[in-house]
Amino acid sequence: MNTLAEENYLKSIYHLSMGADNVSTNQIAASLNTKASSVTDMLKKLADKALINYTRYQGVSLTPSGEKIAVNIIRKHRLWEYFLVEKLNFKWDEVHDMAEEMEHISSAELIDRLDEFMDYPQHDPHGEPIPDCNGRFKSPELKPVSALTVNDQGIISGVRDHTSAFLQYLDKQQLTIGKKIAITEIIEFDHSVVLQIENKKEVHISREVANNLLIAL
Amino acid sequence: MNTLAEENYLKSIYHLSMGADNVSTNQIAASLNTKASSVTDMLKKLADKALINYTRYQGVSLTPSGEKIAVNIIRKHRLWEYFLVEKLNFKWDEVHDMAEEMEHISSAELIDRLDEFMDYPQHDPHGEPIPDCNGRFKSPELKPVSALTVNDQGIISGVRDHTSAFLQYLDKQQLTIGKKIAITEIIEFDHSVVLQIENKKEVHISREVANNLLIAL
DNA sequence: TAAATAATTTAGACTTATCTAAATTATGAA
DNA sequence: TTCATAATTTAGATAAGTCTAAATTATTTA
Structure with a gap:
């Protein structure tokens, strides 16, 4: 080990x-x-x-064996994050440090049973893909909001910045994983973006936020 | 820390x-x-x-502060053991080593939520009491089978020996936590004990087993 | 109660993972 | 292409936790 x-x-x-x-x-x-x-x-x-x-x-x-170990740690990290959010009701901005410790629990049997217990989730609470027990996973093609143009629409599917501050901001704006959004307007002056969430609320986000919010088209 | x-x-x-x-x-x-x-x-x-x-x-x-830390680690160990058995379906003889790692996960909030998630269990899978979030717990008065006499009865409530070998033996004899037993006969020659489980099956256990099996009267 | 034995501590060394400061190698600008 | 700067490595030190071997203290036994 x-x-x-x-x-x-x-x-x-x-x-x-x-x-x-x-x-x-x-x-x-x-x-x-x-x-x-x-x-x-x-x-x-x-x-x-x-x-x-x-x-x-x-x-x-x-090397291949180094990558295998790395992917396994990431699998454990993401499964524990999912557990903390879905079973213990933590918020998505609270789980990183705990998972950082839990990812080093060694038992493979434990993590496979945890996976089964939660019904083989595909993504962690931040939208990152969870590798399966063979280390396989597919990373969907995600684009930052800043790469979209007016009338484009898609599903919020990930974040680039994982800090508490950013995640809490997204929560407040209801910009959470799974929400459908559509680009209403792009302000040329500062590259900020106006978008509509689930055909209802409109929010105006800065260029920086747009850069860190990832969309599946 | x-x-x-x-x-x-x-x-x-x-x-x-x-x-x-x-x-x-x-x-x-x-x-x-x-x-x-x-x-x-x-x-x-x-x-x-x-x-x-x-x-x-x-x-x-x-010292009091040393004891507080120790009890907290034991609380974590026993809650994780309960989790492994009750949620992930491990057997009671499989969980010790995993819990030995998990007991060092630091977050108090995490362990309190885990406690809540499992509905505040009072005992771990081996019958040991689980301290609450203030470190309080009561250890019931348990007696080894070897201290009982014919016609005594009680509930299997704990073990002294936590080894896999012993726990697997108990499983095979259906001598598991919660079962009601009654002493049928004590063999003077070798201090072995014949007992009846739940008014049905009779089993004959050695002095050593009788010494390591704890009963609440 | 004194000697033998057992338990405990000290001294000095090793490993892992880290650091600072100095030396070395790459890189980019003129 | 050469020199200044940036990146990287080496050398030597430190802290945590462990070890062996030797020294010290307790305890037991005769």
Whole structure:
């Protein structure tokens, strides 16, 4: 088995790999709130275990076995988040830190039973896809509101920013996962967006919010 | 907050305190599978934090704040065990190791919601009482079968031995928590006991089993 | 009650994961 | 293409928790 620190590094590298091909030492350090020198040490260790591909000064990528571990941690994180929201009635902005601890509970049998208990949910409370017990999942093609044009419509299906502040704002505006929205107007001056929720309420959101709110068309 | 190692020491000291007044270094070492020298180091640290009363060569006891932490960990352990058995359908002999990890999840809010979700259970799957959110619980007066005499009857309410082997044996004999039993005969030669379950099946158990099976009269 | 034995503690070392400061390698601008 | 700067790595240190071996204190037994 792997230590807690190792698991967190693998998860971080996995998330950072979404954007670029190779992940840099500094990116990892920033995402884990550590120093670059600590990252270098850990990268050597993970490379020794054949969980990452690493050559000095060239950044890293996950090997298949490293990715498998990372996806499994993400599966556990998202299933626990779903549990906390759906069974224990936490709000979507409250669950991240708890799931961050729970994702390291090791038993595979436990997580598979939890999955079954909740009837195999496909998405966590923030719209992220939940990998199945074989690590498979499909990430739907989502677009930020800022990439849409007037009269486009779709379903709110995810967020880029997972901070409490952002999620609470969305709650207040009733911009929650699953809601159908349509673009009413785009203000050229500041790229803010006016949209209609479920053919009723109209809300006006800033460019920044539009950038962080993801829609399935 | 306290580290995982600290929490495990406090829990161990708590459990060992049930029998005697002061707990010895060697007892702790045995229960945690470490060396006495490691225990001494940790005892100094816990004493510095005012979680235990410790004087060299004299053994230790928990302070009120140490006991509070220990009871809270035990509360979490037993609630998670209940969850695993009642919600995820694990057997009572399968849950200990998983709960051993889960008891260290820190959020108090989480554990209180879990308690509520399961409707405030009073006992874990092995019959141990579950402390409430204020750390209060009552341990019922239980007697081992070996302390009963012919014609005594009562309810199976706990076990002393929590090993898989013992619990699986009890399952097979249908000697599970909640069952009503009556003592039919005590064999003087080897102190084995014949008892009747729910006025039906008769089983013959060894002295050792009788010693580890607890009854509420 | 003194010697033998058992229990406990101390001393010094190791591992993991981290850090700071210095050295090295890459990169981008002139 | 070279130099300044940014990114990364190395060297050496620290803290937590553990270990072995040696020293110390308690306890038991004769």
